[in-house]
Amino acid sequence: MAGWFQSLTIAQRRVVWAWGFLALPIIFYVGIRFYPTFEAFWLSFYDWNLLGERQWTGLSNYATLLQDPEFWKVFKNTFIYLIIGTPTSLVIAFVVAYYLDQVRFMHGFIRALYFLPFLTTAVAMAWVWRWFYQPVPIGVFNNALASFGLPQQPFLRSTTQALPAILAPAVWAGLGFQIIIFLAGLRAIPETYYEAARIDGVSRLTVLWEITLPLLKPTIVFLVVFSSIGFLRIFDQVFNMTTNDPGGPLNSTKPLVLLIYDTAFNSFDMGYATAQTVVLFTVLLIISVVQLYILRSR
Amino acid sequence: MLKRLKIGSWVAIAAIGAMLGGANKAAAVEIEYWQYFFEARVNAMEQLIEQFEEQNPDITVKMTHFPYADYRTKVAAAVPAGQGPDVVQLFYGWLNDYIDANLIQPLPTDVFPPEEIEAEFFPMVKAMRQDDAYYALPTAVRSLALFWNKRLFEEAGLDPNQPPRTLEELVDYAEKLTKRDGAGNLTQVGLTMGMTAQDHNWWREVLIRQFGGVPYSEDYTTVAYDDEAGLEALEFYTDLITEHGVSQIGFMDEPQAAFKASRAGMHIDGSFRIGALEETRGLEWGVGELPANAEGLRSNYASYWVNAIATKAEGEKYDAAVKFMEFITSPEAMQLWLEVVGELPARPEVGMTEANAGDPVYGPFIRALDYAHATVFANETDQRQEMINMIDRIVLEDMAPKESLEQAAAAEQAILDQYNK
Numbered sequence: 001m002a003g004w005f006q007s008l009t010i011a012q013r014r015v016v017w018a019w020g021f022l023a024l025p026i027i028f029y030v031g032i033r034f035y036p037t038f039e040a041f042w043l044s045f046y047d048w049n050l051l052g053e054r055q056w057t058g059l060s061n062y063a064t065l066l067q068d069p070e071f072w073k074v075f076k077n078t079f080i081y082l083i084i085g086t087p088t089s090l091v092i093a094f095v096v097a098y099y100l101d102q103v104r105f106m107h108g109f110i111r112a113l114y115f116l117p118f119l120t121t122a123v124a125m126a127w128v129w130r131w132f133y134q135p136v137p138i139g140v141f142n143n144a145l146a147s148f149g150l151p152q153q154p155f156l157r158s159t160t161q162a163l164p165a166i167l168a169p170a171v172w173a174g175l176g177f178q179i180i181i182f183l184a185g186l187r188a189i190p191e192t193y194y195e196a197a198r199i200d201g202v203s204r205l206t207v208l209w210e211i212t213l214p215l216l217k218p219t220i221v222f223l224v225v226f227s228s229i230g231f232l233r234i235f236d237q238v239f240n241m242t243t244n245d246p247g248g249p250l251n252s253t254k255p256l257v258l259l260i261y262d263t264a265f266n267s268f269d270m271g272y273a274t275a276q277t278v279v280l281f282t283v284l285l286i287i288s289v290v291q292l293y294i295l296r297s298r
Numbered sequence: 299m300l301k302r303l304k305i306g307s308w309v310a311i312a313a314i315g316a317m318l319g320g321a322n323k324a325a326a327v328e329i330e331y332w333q334y335f336f337e338a339r340v341n342a343m344e345q346l347i348e349q350f351e352e353q354n355p356d357i358t359v360k361m362t363h364f365p366y367a368d369y370r371t372k373v374a375a376a377v378p379a380g381q382g383p384d385v386v387q388l389f390y391g392w393l394n395d396y397i398d399a400n401l402i403q404p405l406p407t408d409v410f411p412p413e414e415i416e417a418e419f420f421p422m423v424k425a426m427r428q429d430d431a432y433y434a435l436p437t438a439v440r441s442l443a444l445f446w447n448k449r450l451f452e453e454a455g456l457d458p459n460q461p462p463r464t465l466e467e468l469v470d471y472a473e474k475l476t477k478r479d480g481a482g483n484l485t486q487v488g489l490t491m492g493m494t495a496q497d498h499n500w501w502r503e504v505l506i507r508q509f510g511g512v513p514y515s516e517d518y519t520t521v522a523y524d525d526e527a528g529l530e531a532l533e534f535y536t537d538l539i540t541e542h543g544v545s546q547i548g549f550m551d552e553p554q555a556a557f558k559a560s561r562a563g564m565h566i567d568g569s570f571r572i573g574a575l576e577e578t579r580g581l582e583w584g585v586g587e588l589p590a591n592a593e594g595l596r597s598n599y600a601s602y603w604v605n606a607i608a609t610k611a612e613g614e615k616y617d618a619a620v621k622f623m624e625f626i627t628s629p630e631a632m633q634l635w636l637e638v639v640g641e642l643p644a645r646p647e648v649g650m651t652e653a654n655a656g657d658p659v660y661g662p663f664i665r666a667l668d669y670a671h672a673t674v675f676a677n678e679t680d681q682r683q684e685m686i687n688m689i690d691r692i693v694l695e696d697m698a699p700k701e702s703l704e705q706a707a708a709a710e711q712a713i714l715d716q717y718n719k
């Protein structure tokens with residue numbers, strides 16, 4: 001073995017070394033990521049309850065999926081999380097970052113406060129918010145409403161309010177990270193542009209619209225991609241805030257990932273669960289590719 | 299993986315033991331027992347194993363336990379690979395899955411004759427019989443009862459030692475126990491409610507029968523509550539919320555939380571709740587049989603975990619496994635289980651003793667076993683979900699009970715059909 005290595009030229013040895021190091025992450029990825037992914041694709045053509053034999057059923061899992069009203073409901077929910085969650089969180093994060101950038105007094109402290117929720121575990125946060133939303137006598141929000149003589153709100157016990165109620169802490173939790181990224185983006189814009197604008201006497205709004213936002217585009221695109229994937233994969237908040245009736249009431253808050261979890265580990269319908277996973281994978285892929293295309297077009 | 303290695307090394311040790319067997323006759327048979335982790339159950343089983351090994355010095359039993367979340371997956375992976383348990387614990391609702399997957403084998407009819415089991419165990423154990431043999435047997439069972447808060451009873455002018463005897467009294471008591479603030483918001487409920495807890499079992503196996511119906515066909519493959527009786531039972535249930543206003547789903551987040559915090563007058567729950575209530579300071583509670591209907595008809599829901607012999611057990615291990623099964627389903631084991639875990643004996647001869655059936659805490663649960671039904675679930679979680687949705691459609695979306703009931707029946711039938719196909 002050693003003799004073989006000695007017989008190589010230095011350039012060849014370098015290549016061997018390089019591949020030796022590279023092999024480790026490659027083997028890791030193939031074993032831990034790619035192999036299970038392909039296995040999942042494969043499994044989606046089977047009927048399997050985890051205990052018995054796998055049975056080949058062809059495309060039947062996908063056919064069931066198309067006709068399953070629960071799946072379409074969940075699919076819609078997932079996109080509502082995305083469509084409301086991403087813009088809301090980005091707008092709030094930008095506004096906070098924009099003004100925080102101009103604040104010098106206790107800047108670091110305020111920034112830390114905004115970042116704190118990002119460090120908290122989603123489970124703990126979801127439970128605290130779940131209690132906030134409870135009806136009288138234990139819910140903070142409803143107790144406040146009641147003390148002003150306003151009617152109680154059902155929040156998590158409503159088919160229309162539950163989804164926004166769950167989205168709120170999810171948006172809040174992500175804010176810290178987005179604010180930090182926005183701040184970095186704002187600091188990276190050269191001061192000279194602003195000086196030129198001041199000399200020309202341009203209004204603040206024009207400065208924002210013509211200088212700040214266009215130059216922030218890479219930051220914005222990054223955050224859009226990042227938070228979109230986050231909202232499409234939302235699970236912790238929903239599961240923990242609705243553990244008694246996961247994704248309820250009446251499936252009004254159930255996202256795709258929770259449906260997959262349910263199908264796999266409550267119904268033990270592994271084939272169907274992997275078919276749902278393949279759909280989620282495809283959706284994530286399409287959305288990421290579209291967003292990367294926008295990034296390239298710059 | 300570590301567990302696997304450990305099992306592997308035990309197998310190796312056993313193999314070496316077998317090779318030396320000629321010289322060393324005392325080499326014991328070792329069998330493995332698997333259950334999920336629940337502290338009291340593990341303690342009770344340790345005591346049982348100790349007694350069993352004393353009586354059978356040539357057999358050793360090794361117990362392995364896992365968190366509940368991993369349990370099913372581990373069993374599924376280990377048994378077909380020829381590893382894992384010789385005697386395995388499973389939920390009664392999983393029996394068909396385990397038989398279909400060839401994970402367990404029937405109990406020998408010479409040691410466990412079906413007629414004898416039917417004579418000696420409470421009737422709901424019959425669900426463990428397939429054709430001419432039993433596949434699994436419980437050590438203990440669980441049933442439902444009505445808990446009530448003695449202090450709140452007194453406050454409402456009710457006798458603190460007398461729970462409601464009939465459904466009519468239940469409604470009446472609940473109304474007296476309900477409190478609202480100035481704006482009409484509930485601050486104390488008469489009865490905790492929510493299909494997410496035990497109410498789906500109360501409705502299915504108790505209320506429907508008390509209104510003259512049956513929840514399912516005899517073999518539990520067909521939904522049978524989509525009729526007048528089912529509708530009446532459903533309306534009785536939802537009226538408590540919509541008409542009488544004595545409860546609210548999701549009050550204090552969870553029913554048992556409301557009861558523990560003395561914010562609920564009454565609460566229906568299983569025998570497994572006793573331990574948690576006993577630890578709650580300042581709570582004075584009583585427990586009684588579920589209320590009967592006007593004609594005095596009572597019903598209850600029972601569920602249980604069973605033990606079975608895995609297909610992997612052969613030869614002398616099989617014989618040892620049979621002996622162990624015999625031991626852990628014996629009257630003595632059941633008495634110990636009641637004392638250590640607080641779960642109810644599966645044999646009337648143990649349960650119905652004066653001391654046990656007359657016990658102020660366990661008595662109501664034990665007496666209920668005589669008339670309890672064990673629902674044969676295809677998928678308990680999904681079937682419960684249909685009950686949750688049925689109520690939510692009425693309470694949250696104002697759907698007519700009849701329509702919601704029809705939808706629930708159709709959806710649950712689809713789950714049963716999918717499973718029994």
